[in-house]
Amino acid sequence: MEFKDNIPIYLQIEQYLYRQIVQGQLPAGTKIPSVRRLAVDLTVxxxxxxxxxxxxxxxGILITKRGEGNFVTEDEVLLAKTKQHLLDMELQRFTEQMRQLGVKRNHLVEILTHYLEEHIDDR
Amino acid sequence: MEFKDNIPIYLQIEQYLYRQIVQGQLPAGTKIPSVRRLAVDLTVxxxxxxxxxxxxxxxGILITKRGEGNFVTEDEVLLAKTKQHLLDMELQRFTEQMRQLGVKRNHLVEILTHYLEEHIDDR
DNA sequence: AGTAGTGTCATAGCAAGCTAGTACACCAGA
DNA sequence: TCTGGTGTACTAGCTTGCTATGACACTACT
Incomplete structure (x- = not known):
């Protein structure tokens, strides 16, 4: 995994795991890799x-069991809330950043649509 | 000015000034506040x-004249390019982050629209 | 009981970012 | 020529993030 400079690695790892979870690569109740395993994999x-x-x-998104490992919570409500929260944070950040760049709210959708059309094949 | 933790202050200042410029609060050719003045204003x-x-x-966005101060470039082309670049970076970041959260590209506009409707009076 | 895998904690050292303070170099205007 | 405002540079010290290393505690399995 590559880490951006200028932002603490531990926060990037946290963000990475959150996304693994909300996307389902790490389903509710599963055991995540051990700290030592993650350290090696992430070269950290x-x-x-x-x-x-x-x-x-x-x-509460992770349940730590000493001597066993870390497990993704099985609280589906919490998982759903977490995903929604992550989405909202991203949306809030985006709209705020665009506002600071002088983009009016009623132009946001238009600009996004235009951007997506120009980058059809990205990812 | 308030600074977020977890991201270097000097980068936030840079971002702040970039936005002052592309939004026109600091028009082309104008002298920006002195380093000492900025230091006091930003409590830094x-x-x-x-x-x-x-x-x-x-x-090249700023022209430094020793003994006089720093001036916003008068190169309108560069200014336009800079603004577009800042917008593109933000759009790219947003789409990438949303993708990592499992949002399909064809749902992006819908989600954004929905978010804007729910936050009509924000700012 | 012993072993391997796990989370946890403490120490020491290094680098980056920020601050305070001081000093120097340059420019414009009185 | 002098003064005030400007950018620039340097040092020292602090804090935070990260690393390397070692040690301890707990759990499951044999």
Whole structure:
């Protein structure tokens, strides 16, 4: 995995895992890779991985079982809320950033549509 | 000005100035506040301000005149390109982030429209 | 009981970002 | 010529993020 500079790695790992979860690659109840395994896979230190997981554990999205591992919560409601929250954060950020660039709200959809048409084959 | 944690202040200042410029609050050719003035206004150190300005100077968006101050370029083409670039970066980021959250491209506009309707009076 | 895999914690060291303070170089205007 | 405002540069010190390393505690399995 590649990390952007200028933003803490542990936050990027957290974001990465959140997306794995809300997309379903890490379904509810599954055990995620161990901290040591993640550290190797992400070419990062164990402590950095743990720092990422602690916040997710505090948020209840991950259940930590000492000696066993970390598991994705089975609370489907929480999962749904989390996904919606991530979407809302992204939408809020986008609209705010565009506003600061001088784009009027009623032009947002138009600009996005135009952008998508010009980048049909991206990803 | 408030700064987000987890992202270098000098980058936020740079972004802030870029937006002042592309929005026209700092028109082409105008002198921007001095580094010391900006440092006070932004409650930040002079060195941090300078670091932000250096990059903008290198990009040609700012013209630095030693002993006089920093001036917004009068190159209208460059200004237009810069604004378009900032918009494209934001659009690219948004579509990419939404993709990583599992949103299909053909649902993007719909979701955005829905979001805007739910937040009519925001800003 | 022993072993392997797990999460957790503590220490030390390094780099980056930010601050405070000082000093220097340049320019315009009185 | 002098003064005030400007950009620039340097040092020292602090904090945060990350790493490397080692140690401990818990669980499941044999």
């Amino acid at each position: 230190n164990v402590n950095t991985v743990q720092r990422a997981l602690q916040q997710m554990n505090a948020n | 150190n002079v060195n941090t301000v300078q670091r932000a300005l250096q990059q903008m100077n290198a990009n």
